[in-house]
Amino acid sequence: MVVSMTGFGRSKRSNDSFSVTVEVKTVNHRFSEFNIRMPRQFNKIEDKIKKKLSASIHRGRVEVFITVEGEGLTDRKVLVDWNLLDQYVDSIERIKEKYGLDHGLSLQDLLMSEEIILFEETELGNEDLERIVLEAIEEAALSVKEMREVEGKALENDIVTQLKSLQTIVGKLTEMAPEVVSLYRDRLTKRIHEFVENGIDEARILTEVAIFADKADINEELTRLNSHIEQFRSILTLLEPIGRKLDFLLQEMNREVNTIGSKANDSKIAKEVVEMKSILEKMKEQVQNIQ
Structure with a gap:
């Protein structure tokens, strides 16, 4: 499940004596980090506050602001x-x-x-006040979670669209790959024709073409790319934090695309490689904001 690391939640709880306001803001971060600003009297329940937040916020920078108003504080x-x-x-x-x-x-x-x-x-410490604070924290964290899930759905829709575009290009490259070898054979034959007067050594041409075909073969990379795309789709459905997994998988996909660009000595394929890199860069920007 795709959950964004960007969210905001606010809660206000009160009784006859106190009024507690809690605001929780989250942004993307490589790890889980909490920054809590509150009156010193609540320092003893800081661990409880973090536990409440961690129940629904697993990754990102979390900023919490707690304010209390009332008599007898x-x-x-x-x-x-x-x-x-x-x-x-x-x-x-x-x-x-x-x-x-x-x-x-x-x-x-x-x-x-x-x-x-x-x-x-x-x-002063106050058990009733501490209870109200924890309730407000839980309510604000729930609001943050809901907002992050809505944002995550938008991220998922965009990523799925990018995946489809990437898979379309992979399909085109799969069709184009054999043509590269064929075109190279024709160019090689033409060049030998130009420099050899006493006929053409067909065996030599086949050897050169075989060597080139081996160096320029991108079918293995295309197969792995297709596998990565399907794995990417599968990870999107997991009910756990998936941001780091997707980030790692994007690195692998980018590596395959770079290899295709270096192996396939063809202008058409080079153009598609540039497009694939652009798609992967867009996906990377989105993935960096996924929990």
Whole structure:
């Protein structure tokens, strides 16, 4: 089954106290990679979040954004360094006494000292909130999966069209292959006619043609190409990640096409080889986005 690596999903869950929004975006990537941005209080359930996502997203770069709104998400405290405060007040009084200063120490003066009075904010854990987050993750991941499957269907339709075009050219080359040897025999005979006055050594011509036919024989490559095309179609139906398999198979197909181009010394075949390379390049672009 063809599944694209490009997708987006969004989910919003809430209760009386909290509102959780999850957005999941996926793009193509060689492996499976997760990048999760969320409040620090959810770090302890990061593995659970990845497990939820991995259930339906097997390959690609996954970016997750989790935002939480509501009351009681943080615990705020005022911390006073009493020992430092005692020293601070004592020092102020001694300075006033030593230098005859009249200005007194005010509360505002103390509040301006960040070293003495600290405001601490702690993010609270909450089992109900964590449950809502995981539910939102699961829902967003399902939306991503559905979108990736729709995109995958479009990719599959295009790839199948390209495969048909490729197989049509392979059929044409199969018909043209014997003509290459025949044309070479005619050219060789003509050239020998031009340079030999006392007749033609038919055995020599047959030997030269046989050597050329062996070097220029592309039937083996065409047979393998047909096999690869059928295997490609079969892989498209598998209910598992298939992107890497298709990518490897395309490399093999491209290798066969290159061999055909180097072996067949014929302008017509060379033209078809160029067309096949163009088709394979288009298929490669599509396959690189398949899970």
